Amino acid sequence: MSEAEQQSQRRCVSCGINVAGMSAATFDCPECGTQISRCSKCRKQSNLYECPDCGFRGP
Incomplete structure (x- = not known):
């Protein structure tokens, strides 16, 4: 998958x-290194996230 295709599929x-x-x-999961993307609204509100690969949770 090309970088342009990856960026168009980031959620x-x-x-x-x-x-x-x-x-x-967009950053790497602190536990497993999987790339994680978060929108500016969720970041600003400190909404919790969970890594889809390892289940690590963070603010």
């Missing part, structure tokens, strides 16, 4: 919206 792990083109944060 916020907290609320599920498509985050392509938004001021979202």
Whole structure:
């Protein structure tokens, strides 16, 4: 999958919206390294997230 295809499929792990083109944060899971994306709204509200691979939870 190309980088452009990956970016078009990025979804916020907290609320599920498509985050392509938004001021979202993408980072590696502290436990397993899986790439996690979060939208700016969920980040600002400190909504909890859960890694889809290992189940790590964070604010």
